[in-house]
Amino acid sequence: MKAENATATVLVTGANKGIGHEVARRLVEAGHSVWVGARDAERGREAAAKLGQNARFVQLDVTDDASIREAAQTVGKAGGLDVLVNNAGIVQPDAPNDPRGPLRAVFDVNVFGAIAVTYAFLPLLRKSGAPRIVNVSSDLGSLTRATDPDYEFYNLELVAYPASKAALNMATVQLAKHLAGTPFKVNAANPGYTATDLNSHRGYQTVEQAAEVIVRLATLGPDGPTGGFFFNEGEVPW
Ligand SMILES: NC(=O)c1ccc[n+]([C@@H]2O[C@H](COP(=O)([O-])OP(=O)(O)OC[C@H]3O[C@@H](n4cnc5c(N)ncnc54)[C@H](OP(=O)(O)O)[C@@H]3O)[C@@H](O)[C@H]2O)c1
Secondary structure (H helix, E strand, C coil): CCCCCCCCEEEECCCCCHHHHHHHHHHHHCCCEEEEEECCHHHHHHHHHHHCCCEEEEECCCCCHHHHHHHHHHHHHCCCCCEEEECCCCCCCCCCCCCHHHHHHHHHHHHHHHHHHHHHHHHHHHCCCCCEEEEECCHHHCHHHHCCCCCCCCCCCCCHHHHHHHHHHHHHHHHHHHCCCCCCEEEEECCCCECCHHHCCCCCECHHHHHHHHHHHHCCCCCCCCCCEEECCEECCC
């Protein structure tokens, strides 16, 4: 990717539905070449087919190291990668009688998955002229918001999911610092409360609105920010 509007090759994890699928659709529409990452081959192939010729399916379960390795080989052999969108995510209720269960499951996808995928694709991204990494986080992971009584979800009683997004935010900051002084832009995105399967479609935003900030961070120009946390209207406090 030579400039912000040049054609990029992008991988979106968890792109078979929800926000990730809309991000993939928007990027294809903008002329980019998109790998639709999905853990289930049938759902992934179907989703990629809907997006046309510039979308290709790649099997990618972010909790499975062999799957991640094979996906990196596939993408590498096909010509490399400019943009990684770590979108795959899950939510599970806490289980006070078995606290490790949901914590492990949620962290495995939302934190360990995103970090493992990032490390696996870093060698390809380093070969790009304008590498971009977008970690799809949530304002539920903002310590500042969580401790603000005026925050709309201040009273939400949930540990595993917000803690996982706070950890992902820290990983974003640390990776951005590690890659400072290079062409990389590494940022976290807060898509906002969006109607998807994740929340049984209770969210009040559309996936079109949610995808906006992610697409913007995925296609940042050379003067764009790195090491930040953004929503559609600006920055989210950490
Ligand atoms: N919706 C919201 O209000 C909201 C708000 C803030 C942040 N977010 C974040 O936005 C991202 C997308 O969520 P969404 O709302 O679009 O949810 P969604 O519709 O449930 O989509 C989640 C996607 O992640 C995939 N996924 C789950 N586990 C995976 C794994 N082990 N490997 C690969 N892919 C996996 C799912 O695949 P399957 O179809 O195979 O399950 C699906 O494609 C998540 O990171 C979420 O935390 C959402």
